[in-house]
Amino acid sequence: MNKRATAKDVADAAGVSRTTVSFVLNNIEGMRISEETRQKVLQAAEALNYHPDASARSMVKGKTFILGFVIRQEPDKAYADLLLPEVMRGISEVASEHGYHMIFKPVPPEDEKNSLTTLFLEHQVDGLIVSGPLSKDQEIVDLFNAHAPIILQGRIDYPNIPSVDINNRKAAEKAVNHLISLGHRQIAFISNASLQYSSCKDRLSGYRRALENAGIIYDDALVFYGDRTPDSGYQAMKNILGSSLKPSAIFIASDTVALGSLNTLYQQNIRVPEDIAIMGFDDIPLSKHLAPPLSTIHIPAYKLGWNAANLLINWLEQEETPQHDCILETELIVRESCGSRQK
């Protein structure tokens, strides 16, 4: 690049001032520019292939036009989550529409560099969407209290931070109710991640409530933990099979984790759903293609991202904090892994 053209170059080429160039190219209302000058400027800009410098514009506007999308997880786990791309797609679509870009970054909770805060304080981004926060996440609370535009994709034990989420507890309850309705009473649980995460805690609590409503005694021994990866599901299922427990059904609070669990079953020649019923959660795009197709809870991931981005951009442009949380509906998707479908 033989140096990018600046507004000054355009001004010189068109024989006008930088100010005029700016007025013309930004279509400023109320500034009277003759049609003749306007054309001269437009042509010069075209000829020089002029594009205004983003940093310079940012500085004077006080806005970067960049959104930060942060996952509160270790990078390897963040990228393993198969629901994530859908959320990203929702965000980036809205961002593009409004002329924003998106910086994506996994920032684990124990991050000692405070990358979340830094991202905002260095003004790399205008606002943040934080996915999968911990229940207690002081960094997020501090940022919010410092008036950082921040939208949670998930829930946190602190009021008033605007969020976009599903009702994890209700959804999990729905899932387990389905299993119960099919006659299962010995139902194990594999979590999507550790209980530090609010989504985890809520799903577990939904599982528990469904059991109790059906008069089934909740048993800690039936609860196992995944970490968002298929490998963790593989291992958890091994643990279940290796134990003396003989659940007739398992509710796995993440399809991604369930993938690994299904593999364990496949390896041990245990048939799904004939020998054991498997209920997933998330409805990742490939769940319907698994063998057997996974019954699960559909999360509107794209819409989650879409809503989060819209709330955030609205906040940025209107300068007013969103007043309401946005809770999207989930849906029980019955496929074949629970055996409820007549074949």
Added chain:
Amino acid sequence: MNKRATAKDVADAAGVSRTTVSFVLNNIEGMRISEETRQKVLQAAEALNYHPDASARSMVKGKTFILGFVIRQEPDKAYADLLLPEVMRGISEVASEHGYHMIFKPVPPEDEKNSLTTLFLEHQVDGLIVSGPLSKDQEIVDLFNAHAPIILQGRIDYPNIPSVDINNRKAAEKAVNHLISLGHRQIAFISNASLQYSSCKDRLSGYRRALENAGIIYDDALVFYGDRTPDSGYQAMKNILGSSLKPSAIFIASDTVALGSLNTLYQQNIRVPEDIAIMGFDDIPLSKHLAPPLSTIHIPAYKLGWNAANLLINWLEQEETPQHDCILETELIVRESCGSRQK
């Protein structure tokens, strides 16, 4: 935020000039600052929670410290590709290490807004990694000729643009050779995407070469097309089964696409590998968890991203164009979907 603190605020608080603040905080060599002043500045910066403004820094440095990662696909297809997260992980890890951020954006080839060029000319990014370019991609060629730092993740019919890739042809050949070695001679092909993409063309050509080397006549009728999504694999497999062809094996040039194809087979009660052998390509993280675990070609996706990012950052920091392409090795992964493993 009651307004972010600026360098001037720190200077005032510490009772020194802005220049001194800058010298202290950036640890400029050769500038002699007394330990006393240094501490005063550091304390003031700490107290005010000072973070230098990214835009301002960008402007004066002439660098944004942002890398652009662009996928040459429609957003829905880009986000459906299950290998992508691994590549992203590689890029973002290297980027983080060097103090760069990453803007991710799918930019389809027919994009009428020239988003790729704009991203660079507006100086939103310092350089670009472009994944999955078309064979002919004039916009990329133009950018490169304008000296934009750009690394391809894939190949293009134009010399000298630095790239990180695998040898798609050789890898496909390896895959098909495996099927042939198992005795298959009627082998169908489902592509990963349309032939405009170089990776597609190369995989098809590898398939063809393997057949010809084995004395098997290549037949256009056995070639089907996917579009990177499981759904396309589902449909392509239906087409195959609906035809009069009776291939004993199918090479599917994308595990993501294969997922859908496996579903078709499951639905029609066709057993893999007993009734038909399936060979994948990509080795997406979940391939080993499928039922049956998919035999495939391993692509070092993380390393692909890692190398691309390193090449690019090196280019940016050393100001010299990389001289060599970087071709990474693939590996045949034999699992169960081709029936080669004794159970």
Added chain:
DNA sequence: TAATGATGCTAACTCGTTTTAGCAAAACGT
């Protein structure tokens, strides 16, 4: 004692925009 050198700091310019305030010249009204 005066010249020289090192030490410790700062004034002022730069980056490329947007935007405010205002200045000429032309058009208008009385």
Added chain:
DNA sequence: ACGTTTTGCTAAAACGAGTTAGCATCATTA
């Protein structure tokens, strides 16, 4: 013919850093 308004443009001040050149002050040397 003189004031007023409108039209069309520009000078200059931001924005918040990094950086160059140079100025005092104090210590050292001749």
